[in-house]
Amino acid sequence: MNQLLSGLNDEQKKAVTISRDHHTLVLAGAGCGKTTVLTRRIAYLVGDGVSQEKILALTFTRKAAQEMLLRIKLLEQIDSGFALPVITTFHGFALKLLASESGGKSNFERIGFRNRPRLLDHENRLEILAQITDKRIRTALDVDLIRLDGLVSQYVVFPGRLVSLSPEQKMILQQVVDKYQYEKMKKSLWDFSDLLSGAVKLCEDDPGMVHKTAGVFESVLVDEFQDTNPLQIRFLNHFVDNNCALFAVGDDDQAIYGFRGADIGPTINFTSYFKGAEIVKLQTNYRSKPFILDMANRIFRNKSDVYRKVLVSGKYGKNDRGVKPRVCQFTDQDIMAAWIMLQAEKIYKKNRINIADMAVLFRLNQTCDWMADWIRKKFPQKTCPQFLTIHKSKGLEYPVVFLCDLEEGVFPNYRISSGRNNIGSVWDLIKEWYNSKKNPIECDWEEEKRLFYVGVTRAIEYLYLFSCKNKMVYGRRRRFDRSRFLRIV
DNA sequence: TAATATTACCTTTTT
DNA sequence: GGTAATATTA
Numbered sequence: 001m002n003q004l005l006s007g008l009n010d011e012q013k014k015a016v017t018i019s020r021d022h023h024t025l026v027l028a029g030a031g032c033g034k035t036t037v038l039t040r041r042i043a044y045l046v047g048d049g050v051s052q053e054k055i056l057a058l059t060f061t062r063k064a065a066q067e068m069l070l071r072i073k074l075l076e077q078i079d080s081g082f083a084l085p086v087i088t089t090f091h092g093f094a095l096k097l098l099a100s101e102s103g104g105k106s107n108f109e110r111i112g113f114r115n116r117p118r119l120l121d122h123e124n125r126l127e128i129l130a131q132i133t134d135k136r137i138r139t140a141l142d143v144d145l146i147r148l149d150g151l152v153s154q155y156v157v158f159p160g161r162l163v164s165l166s167p168e169q170k171m172i173l174q175q176v177v178d179k180y181q182y183e184k185m186k187k188s189l190w191d192f193s194d195l196l197s198g199a200v201k202l203c204e205d206d207p208g209m210v211h212k213t214a215g216v217f218e219s220v221l222v223d224e225f226q227d228t229n230p231l232q233i234r235f236l237n238h239f240v241d242n243n244c245a246l247f248a249v250g251d252d253d254q255a256i257y258g259f260r261g262a263d264i265g266p267t268i269n270f271t272s273y274f275k276g277a278e279i280v281k282l283q284t285n286y287r288s289k290p291f292i293l294d295m296a297n298r299i300f301r302n303k304s305d306v307y308r309k310v311l312v313s314g315k316y317g318k319n320d321r322g323v324k325p326r327v328c329q330f331t332d333q334d335i336m337a338a339w340i341m342l343q344a345e346k347i348y349k350k351n352r353i354n355i356a357d358m359a360v361l362f363r364l365n366q367t368c369d370w371m372a373d374w375i376r377k378k379f380p381q382k383t384c385p386q387f388l389t390i391h392k393s394k395g396l397e398y399p400v401v402f403l404c405d406l407e408e409g410v411f412p413n414y415r416i417s418s419g420r421n422n423i424g425s426v427w428d429l430i431k432e433w434y435n436s437k438k439n440p441i442e443c444d445w446e447e448e449k450r451l452f453y454v455g456v457t458r459a460i461e462y463l464y465l466f467s468c469k470n471k472m473v474y475g476r477r478r479r480f481d482r483s484r485f486l487r488i489v
Numbered sequence: 490t491a492a493t494a495t496t497a498c499c500t501t502t503t504t
Numbered sequence: 505g506g507t508a509a510t511a512t513t514a
Contacts, residue, residue, distance in 0.1 A: 091504040192504045259501060391501050413500055474499055475505035
């Protein structure tokens with residue numbers, strides 16, 4: 001037991017050893033060691049007498065599942081030749097359930113397929129959607145093919161989210177979805193959310209059979225709980241009950257996947273979704289220098305106490321607060337790119353931090369690609385930093401972070417509801433808004449703020465916050481104001 | 490029907 | 505600015 005808790009701080013110990021008589025939500029701030037808590041919790045459960053095959057741990061990505069499995073195996077008391085806990089992705093677990101058989105009948109037959117379906121990729125989905133819809137339908141829904149795909153996925157996973165659609169549009173979408181489902185069934189195809197909805201259907205139709213096939217669990221652990229969609233919550237509810245406590249780890253401040261159907265509702269209202277639950281916060285950060293944490297803390301300073309986390313460094317003391325985040329505005333992206341290169345070299349010379357370990361983060365793929373191209377052209381033989389979107393950077397950390405795209409309209413990202421993305425300076429936008437009341441600014445302010453938080457908390461030592469007065473977005477050169485997020489600095 | 494001109498788009502991503 | 509869907513022409 002001592003070994004199991006060694007190196008953990010008090011809040012981590014509390015989380016790892018919390019009673020399994022009730023559900024638990026661990027609200028883990030960025031860089032506070034949530035994977036450690038998850039893996040030690042599994043080890044703790046085993047030590048507490050729960051047999052390993054009665055433990056189910058679910059993640060979103062295969063990478064996360066593999067990482068957890070690896071770390072579990074490293075904990076000696078677990079690697080004893082017995083069955084390992086079930087550690088897999090939500091989709092992987094659902095697929096396992098659908099692919100297995102019981103009573104001489106395979107489970108995919110139970111939900112209406114004759115042969116085991118083939119899994120559709122993104123392109124296949126678009127092909128089917130192109131076949132079953134025409135221009136008229138897409139115009140009525142105010143989308144192109146790619147956005148229709150997004151709409152259909154959201155509808156399947158979280159119909160309640162689509163509040164911006166009119167009743168007529170919802171009817172049209174329902175018809176499209178019906179056709180789409182029919183088409184897949186006919187050709188024996190399924191897509192990723194069919195794995196989830198199929199598994200949920202099995203659970204609802206024949207819970208007894210499901211538990212015989214998948215097993216009865218005594219503990220279910222979920223990683224990145226804030227990213228779950230309502231379908232996944234429904235699925236979970238078939239395994240979690242009075243005899244099986246849920247141990248969820250997540251961070252409501254890092255919920256950035258609303259656009260693909262994730263719902264922070266169950267995280268924010270955890271105790272009403274899971275009765276009798278207890279909430280534990282992890283606020284000791286082992287990643288960033290205090291000056292960076294100060295900034296991260298300012299982003300959510302107005303949240304109510306219950307959910308507000310104040311990150312405190314568990315690694316650096318008062319005399320090692322690091323370098324204050326630096327804000328710069330450039331005339332354009334060329335100058336910014338050149339400046340980044342110079343600054344990266346300066347830091348390398350001073351601190352021996354490899355340039356290849358530094359990151360340049362963007363809100364948009366476009367601007368990220370633009371920057372990567374600039375390097376390819378101007379610095380073909382030099383080492384260069386990594387370029388990625390903030391979404392892709394989640395969960396990662398870098399000694400040096402250059403956070404770009406901080407212009408109002410780009411980040412926070414605006415959409416004009418006429419469908420035309422007409423971002424520009426705030427002044428231009430407001431003028432346009434007054435000229436045609438039909439075009440209000442559409443922006444998920446809270447999600448953009450969380451995305452900003454994710455960007456800031458990637459940095460270990462150096463953080464730069466960049467905006468440009470002019471830049472090319474959507475093929476046009478536009479004038480931009482500084483992002484409102486820079487006022488938080 | 491196939492080649493060619495024109496128009497209408499354009500956030501983030503994993504399984 | 506680049507691309508993909510749609511409209512037009514031979």
